[in-house]
Amino acid sequence: MSDIPTLSAGSHQRHGSNIGQPLTRRDGLLKVTGGARYAADNNPDGLLHAVLAVASIARGRVTHLDVEAAKAHPGVVDVMVPGNRPALASDPDEKSNPFMFRLDLLQNDRVRYAGQPIAVVIAETFEAATEGARLLAPTYETEQARTGLEGEPFAPEKVGAGNAARAQSGDVEAELAGSARTLEAVYETPAQYHNAMEPHAVVAHWQGDRLVIDTPSQGLAMAVMRVAGLFGLTPDKILVRSPFLGGGFGSKGFLSSAQILGILAAKLVDRPVKLALTRPQMFGPVGHRAPTRQTLRIGLGQDGKLTAIDHATLTASSTFDDFFEPASDISHTLYAAPAIRTSHEAVRVDTGTPLFMRAPGEATGSIALESAIDEAAETAGLDPLEFRLKNYAEAEPISGLPFSSKALRECYEQGAARFGWADRPREPRTMRDENGLLVGWGMGTATFPALMFEAEARAVIRADGSGVMETGAHDMGQGAWTALAQIAADAIGLDLTRVTFNAGSSDLPNAGIAGGSGHTATAGMALHKAGEAVIAKLADLATEDEASPLFGADNVGVIARDGKLLRRDDESRGEAFGDILKRAGLSNIEARGKAGGDNAAREHYAMHAHGAVFAEVKIDPDLCQIRTTRLVGAFAAGRIINPRLVESQLFGGMIWGVSFALHEEGIQDKRSGRIVNGDFGEYHVPVNADVPSLEAILVHEEDQLVNLLGIKGVGEIGITGTGGAIANAIWHATGKRLRRFPIRPADLLG
């Protein structure tokens, strides 16, 4: 008879931290039961529906809109056109800072890209508004659209979020001239269009001089300031609610024209208005990833070490605003070389203004650089991993700064071991599976900067021993409701169940922007600081009170744990939060905290997350169909707050990498400038069958310099490295080096 111990049910109390626990999403039940209310789920009394009419030409002028026909349609309430659009306090074309993107708010009859809003029809029903928009039957004076990358290029000063467009270390030309071997290759990436599951939507409700907006936002405080500026309101008159986003990926960082038009429509008709973009309307006015043509020149020494990297990007921006995909910047950080030069040029085309899209610059740059590094390894006669290790950057190459932490070597080791990389034959087209399919293995390095922005938070401890922690943070699906609550609970020494965590509304403290993979670090640090501050206040109450067991402990300090303050030097002596407050006659105690990057540390250290992605593809040798059969990524991104959510984030990024390599492409008709595959039937993203096996290894990394919590961020890194790994695996399977993305079956013919 075996001796099986009886496990008592016990209490499920945890004495450790909330941080690090693989908790499931706290909003998961709401989401899968339809209880999570997204912006377009709001239906205030008296709601009207607005539908955009968008331009079908890319350049020219609207000469006529049949407003009468639209208005005559049953249910149509009004039609907003340039002539009757309510006045704005500032010009939509004003640009007083680089992050103020110009908007299309019916300021005139000009058309500057296909899909631009040219009118808004407001009706009692969505269907009536939709038909009203069709009945406008616009006529145009059409000018020849400028498309493609063939126009006259110019050199912008700044790219991406304000990086210098050109950077250099060493003498690239001299190094190339003196190199044992050189290679030069051109890589092309397509336009990709923002298509979060939830299209942009707004429900706008003017309540006297107050404006309430339900709309998905990755930057609530910025949204308030933008609306305030456009409508001449003070920020306190504006409430933006954004508890849930059905994905953001950069497209909801700034309010789009469509969202402002919804607010204008509500003003015009003096009733609440809902405006939601249709899927086809996502292909134009809400930002996209610009196409690039990247030329990489690489020099190699006899020893297989890089002598030079010259990374030149040609990209496209709109004719009326500036955003330049900073693709070359990826070469600043990854591989050591005595000379590195990065540069950007751009042309102007008749499209909407390109914008931030998950890993802007890093994603486009990575697929080119990682392909080129693979080609260099081949030229050097080295295994691609061995080549990367040989050229491992111990300090950030172009700046020379030491890394605050860099566990990339461990990522290479763990990823390679899990994948079985050691068994890879170096020669291409040497592996087949049991069915005769070509098999190829490739790898890529992943990297993304560890950014931090400024944010604030508020912490409250109540006399019943519970806590309230709040900041206007944004849950885009990544799990902020959960991960930030874990940080918040630890900050005040309470279990998560004892903490009310508030986020997702602009009347809460400014949580910065959910972008640049910096939200958990930024909002998390603000919560941490607020918690620290409120605990300090509580500690003052206790240590100065003779009746408290903590009296006089101010010298040794106290710690907060399990709802109690404890003497740091003697944890048997302590007092519950509630007891301290009650004795002081307080119902609660509150404090605020602020966070931001440590500028001193950031001047002296380069801060990046890293990773290594290994891909297996199978390809039918005759039919040329391609499938990514295995992906293993290993990522080091500082301290992991919630491994379950982080794994999902990394998976999402890696799947987008599959899309980048094999599927996604906005196809533009070169004559009309219209995107001709603007729907999910034709604009392909991967389906489950395209990603049969996916693994993400979380590599341990400690970093005391990025921030006190040691968080680097994982939102974007997964898309880097993956695309290149797949392209390199395709080469390994077939012997064909394909440099135009996405790679299609027909590209492998012949």
Place this chain on the structure above:
Amino acid sequence: MNRFDYIRPTSLDEAIAAASQPGSAFLAAGTNLLDLMKGNITRPDRIVDITKLPDLDRIETLEDGSTRIGALVKNADLAYHEDFAARFPAVAEALLSGASAQLRNAASVGGNLLQRTRCRYFYDTASACNKREPGSGCDSLEGENAGQAVLGWSPSCIATHPSDFCVPLAALGAIVEIKGPDGSRDVALTDFHRLPGDRPDIETVLAPGELVVAIRLPAEAAGFAAHSRYLKLRERTSYAFALVSAAAMLRLEDGVIAEARIAIGSVAAKPWRAKSAEAVLKGMKAEPAFFEKAAREAFAEAKPSGDNADKIELGRRIVARALTLASAGTPTEMPALPASPFAPLPGASANGVAHV
């Protein structure tokens, strides 16, 4: 979407009478029609919902041994009908390779025949399209046309018919049962769809008010059950229309091809039966050299309609592969990825029919 009359008749005669008026459209599952209406690509004045009509949802064997499939049978129900799938495995495989599970659960057999092209310019109402708006021109000719037709196209239209289901049906000699104001008639599936000529807007032989009520497969079509495949080349592993596809069926007698059936999908405005290629194989041994010869013959008349010469080469390869797979025998179980080159063929390399 425009405003329209909605009629839901309960008898066939009533439905036909209702739909005989100009501007009418039959509605079954609506998996294509409703999208077209939402996009203003088609704007019927009158919708005749046929989903309440009796007796159109049956799969039955007739006295002459033929199989009759009612027009309202769902794609998924037909594909998972065990007896049907055993007799016509390539048809089941084609059905299961199309769209998504949700769409297959809704979409009807009759509607599948009548689905419209996926030509991008047909869907973009700002583009010229002779199919959508007769006489307006074809913006695809000089546009993005990599997926367009290589057989049977005309300068007025280079669009393709996207159906998977119709491809093995064409190969097996399926008959379309039609009922209309003037009574009933049968039309061979291969004659049901029209090539574009100068009227690409007229896509089938259906007259106003005529309704597809059933599809029949003749008794002899089941004679290919042991050697039947459908294979589909896609730009992603699932949930995509074919770049090009092929159905191949063989009747083998002592290793010799007594009869072959070949049809190609997504290459023309209709499912393309390749009779001359079938003739190449008659009496030949089931060997790769003959399959390749037949594949070349299947595309003998093909010519690019734009930037799509690759499609001809890929088409030849998929026909040859489908024949090779068919000769190896119908899989005993439906592959997990139906019609996919990535569907593993149990013991494939062992019996010499690997993917090479």
